[in-house]
Amino acid sequence: MKFGFWYCKDPDKFKRTRQNREQIIRIIEEVLVALYAELHRHLGGSVVPRILWRYLERSESDLIERFSNYPEFEDFYTRPRNTLDEYLELHTIVEGVQTAEALPYFIYRLMRGAYIFENLAYLELRYTPYLRTNPNLDQSRRIEQMTEIAQIVGRSSRLKEYPIVSSQILCMHSKLPYEVNRAIVDLAAQMPENICAIDLAGGDAYYGERMEEFIELFEYARSLNIKATCHLYETEGHYPELLPFLNRIGHGIQIPLRYPHLLKEVAQRKQCLEVCPTTYLKTGTLQEIRQLKQVFDQCFDAGVxxxxxxxxxxLNDVRLPFEYETLLTQDVIGFEELQACQDAAFRHAFAWQYAQRPASLLDRLLKSEAS
Structure with missing residues (x-):
């Protein structure tokens, strides 16, 4: 009696083999469908334009009056910008509507899409909690409300029907006062079950005049055993003094492009670059995707x-598998390099507690079945 690649003369043994195979198939279908890890995704910029448009319609928002129809809105929302500052202005549209009441609506749809359309097994959502609080409150009360925002994001991102391992990265902001940024670090320390790290965002061109302040905040986070990443070396910001405080580097593409001498110490610290290909076209940082080939080649050569x-x-109108496909079809990387990047994502994930990525577990199950 033949069954695939197996040959069995014992009907009882064949029956057990078939039952085992069926059980493994069920596990693969129900549990191990998701395969990828996403380490750099902003809560505000993750809202698909159609979902945002429907929310604005239902809530009768004044924002919708700026556009005559949905195609006009989608074009405005997703078209490339000339600079990073212009690109970041789009975040304010979503931040203004992602209130405590609205966050579950947006996060449910975000998690659903991430699981069904992107095969994500792991997702780190980053955002600035202060910018989701009630702007009519004074600063101290808004700081207090940040706890509620983080709790809502935590509850809303844990869905039985879309089983993604998820955690939050709280972003300090280059345009927020010191007191707010320090409170963001404190909040991360108070909620390790929901928050895995801190970040600094808001445009790396604005860090310079407050560098001592940001170094102090990263030192404070380290004293509390909080992991850290930072939007750094994305465009013009050249701040090597921040690098020693980071576990990962948000973007960091200007290191291999303009400051390759820094790659050796990045490799020694075992830091990982969070490279977001489509963003650099949307912000005018790069003119074509093939310019990233130098980034990948130099990092691979340096062991980064x-x-x-x-x-x-x-905002980018893209999903993670599309980023993979674009890099492959544009000959920026090959399949072996893609595999290495996918492995690196799980290896550097702040809240992934397993020794292997899901694809490796699936491979182990199949090998176990064959044996």
């Missing part, structure tokens, strides 16, 4: 890990 990410999946 890269995790491929989407950054703002909604």
């Amino acid at each position: 890990d890269i995790a491929i990410c989407t950054d703002n999946a909604g």
Whole structure:
């Protein structure tokens, strides 16, 4: 009696083999469908334009009056910008509507899409909690409300029907006062079950005049055993003094492009670059995707890990598998390099507690069945 690649003369043994195979198939279908890890995704920029448009319609928002129809809105929301500053202005649209009441609506749809359309097994959502609080409150009360925001994001991102391992990265912001940024670090320390790290965002061109302040905050986070990443070396910001405080580097593409002498120490610290290909076209940082070939080649040569990410999946009109496909079809990387980046994403994930990525577990199950 033949069954695939197996040959069995014992009917009882064949029956057990078939039952085992069917059980493994069920596990693969129900549990191990998701395969990828996303380390750099902003809560605000992840909202798909159609979902945002429907929310604005239902809530009768004044924002919708700026556009005559949905195609006009989608074009405005997803078209490339000339600079990073212009690109970041789009975040304010979503931040203004992602209130405590609205966050479950947006996060449910975000997690559903991430699981069904992107095969994500792991997702780190980053955002600035202060910018989701009630702007009519004074600063101290808004700081208090940040705890509620983080709790809502935590509850809303844990869905039985879309089983993604998820955690939050709280972003300090280059345009927020010191007191707010320090409170963001404190909040991360108070909620390790929901928050895995801190970040600094808001445009790396603005860090310089407050560098001592940001170094102090990263030192403070380290004293509390909080992991850290930072939007750094994305465009013009050249701040090597921040690098020693980071576990990962948000973007970091200007290191191999303009400051390759730094790659050796990045490799020694075992830091990973969070590279978001489509973003650099949307912000005018790069003119074509093939310019990233130098980034990948130099990092691989220097032993620096890269995790491929989407950054703002909604604003960029892209999903993680599309980023993979673009890099492959444009000959930026090959399949072996893609595999290395996918492995690196799980290896550097702040809240992934398993020794292997899901694809390795699936491979082990299949080998166990064959034996």
